[in-house]
Amino acid sequence: MDARTSDLSPASPAPIAVASDRPMAAGWRTARGEPSLAGMFASVRTTKQGPFWRKLLAFMGPGYLVAVGYMDPGNWATSLAGGSRFGYTLLTVALLSNLMAIVLQSLCTRLGIGAGRDLAQACRDSFPRWVSLLLWLSAEVAITATDLAEVIGTAIGLNLLFHIPLQIGVVITAADVFLILALQAFGFRWIEAFVVAMLGVIAACFALQLAMADPDWGAVIRGFVPSTDLLANREMLYLALGILGATVMPHNLYLHSGLVQTRDYGAGEQEKREAIKLANIDSSIALCLALVINASILILAAATYHRAGRTDIAELGQAYAFLAPLLGSTLAPTLFAIALLCCGLNSTITATLSGQIVMEGFLNLRMAPWLRRTVTRMIAILPAVAVTIWAGDKATGHLLILSQVVLSLQLPFAVVPLVMFTASRSKMGPFVAPRWLTLVASVTAAVIVALNMKLVWDWVSG
Template sequence: MDARSPDLAPDSLAKPASDVPLGIASGGGGWRRERSTPSLADMFASVGTARKGPFWRKLLSFLGPGYLVAVGYMDPGNWATSLAGGSKFGYALLSVALLSNAMAIVLQSLCTRLGVGAGRDLAQACRDSFPRWISIPLWLSAELAITATDLAEVIGTAIGLNLLFHIPISIGVILTAADVFLILALQAFGFRWIEAFVVTMLGVIAACFAIQIALADPDWGAVLRGFLPTSDIIANREMLYLALGILGATVMPHNLYLHSGLVQTRFIGESGQDKREAIKLATIDSTIALCLALTINASILILAAATFHRTGQTDVAELDQAHAFLAPLLGSTLAPTLFAIALLCCGLNSTITATLSGQIVMEGFLNWRIAPWLRRLVTRMIAIVPAVVVTLLAGEKATGRLLILSQVVLSLQLPLAVVPLVMFTSSRRKMGAFVAPRWLSGLAIVTAAVIIALNAKLVWDFWAGGL
């Protein structure tokens, strides 16, 4: 619902976006600029929020951004890593999916605090805190992460088109450039329509996997044991590589920029009480959405373990390979069709979030605004070129390895987004009254340390002996 929705009474709505000042005031006085022009300016404060009434009514007006963020935690790149992990190691890497989701909840809660409390997305906060010799490399790193994300979406969407309509992957990769028109059409109706589309696609994905899991009939005792951590993840280089791929696909750098910007689509009052309540409601929104993401991520891994690993097929990493194996293993032609539908929905959803995060990163770091369709085409072209080259030179079988590699690249980019986020939200000078409590900052620091340590281990193993 937007600010004009009849479902929210006029006297309980925040004032419309037209009354919002062009600048955003900071939470504290530790920024280089007093005010910052909002990213996604046409969507800024465009969604009305319930100021009065029961808690559930207030929460409903904040539900939405969390689900767009959750999309990044189940994109096609995550499918490849989860399929490879489930087929190779059974249910063991479920503990990594759970740990990654817990990390995501902590970090995304900091994003809401930064966006609401400081009135800045993470890109703006970096620009307003660091000199250019630091902020420019951080911008380039964020762009690299978005390109890796988009690469996964290009390949995943193309494979989905191939599985459903038998379109060659090389052609499907090129066709993905047309998805810019979907985004433009949704934006014309308002931000709530984008959220509604994403939630609908998530519902379709969840339904598809629920049916496939029922057909696979996994060992639920083994599933529960899989959520318990094991030291083998650190000791086994191949398992660590896939674990980092899952981590990169779950806690994604561009999501930190995205979420801190999307929370500003809600109109939030200027009082401290209004902002504190907005932080609380937005955090609940993202936590619920990320629990849904964990369910879907775990379902992908469980499906691979219950079908491929159980039958001795431990090297399934290609999405089309998984699609072909599902029918004979489950004894149903419905399963592979549902798999392809869910994959295509994931690709379409991820397209929207990559576009929005790309806008936020470019506008936040550089204060450079270009038309969304042009930004989308540039980002998509950068992703399409390597996908087409790999498909033509190495064949369609190489796409799964390219997907997994893209997720590891994302994992390696994570510290460059996580460390500034933790720095900003734990600084009372920057956040003022909205500084993160010590327990939350402590959890975030531990999360950042774990991510950096795992990345260091991966790099060491790569250079010491190769993977």
């Protein structure tokens, strides 16, 4: 847990001094100013000498914070709905989404380390102001949708474990700002340690539940094979887009390009190249863990609800209630609720950090973390409270799925600029993405845009 500083004040001179040591490639409209998350910038020491595993260990952490976004409560709702409705069929979407995520997150590490800018800063320094403001609004919508899923998921977890009414649980989630402040006070490594510990709990909970469910592993393997039904069935496409939005999340692209700069990797070209390689390994390992957990949620739903003929599961509360009779164990629903609560707490941390990066990067506006978090959480709490009061508990699942579709619709506004920047030699210099990587990323962006257009057309055409 080695950190040079835990000072989070934007006025701290140390991060600015470190930032000035990293020369920038030409091609940006303005010189880079103070970095986002200034108090954490280059705060984690890395190992320049020694065995490979020690070097990698110093870079492990940001990838797991990014992986949190791929298994948040909104993802639970879409995976449970997809598994209960279509069995193992949508596993191929989970796999495809994860491969897309690995490609896009590798571009984020290249941008953050190679160009020394997060995605929000890059947009501000490349596009006209009005375009940058529109992209900022799009990013804020995505963060709000993410936060909405976290609010509902955490409130449901509190309700399932402690029988706290959803309306009160939603309000209690506003107190999570104190968790963020407490962790930040100890340094960035403590934030990473907390997230990894929660991920370990989540993985253990699902491992036990899958052992109880005893799924058809042959059908699981076949579920990873693509099916043409995905485009023919509008309901399946809707859930597939929800899974895509829950997996490749817009705010994660901003988050990762900022978090990789918390490492003190040096200013030389060779040092940066090694840092990019190590950061990519970190994120790839973490995203593989995310795929295992995402697939476990869908497999659990298929092996229990779909097999029992319960194809209408869309609420987390429903899923909890039916687990015990279907698996014949009262432990299963408790494990489900514990994992859900851990997901909500983890997502709280990443949403706070991504919110800071987006605001500071696009607007060059520094706001105290507690104030930024409070404002974002209040925006998410209001619709959550309104929906639970007006429509009751049953509407929360549909709201969760809708939040993930909103995220999917916001994806092109983050993915396209990311691919553009990392493919530009004038902006990236020697760290420009290889042509094959740019091609794969471009195809990924095209698939995302095409799927979103198909969804919008289906809605318009009725």
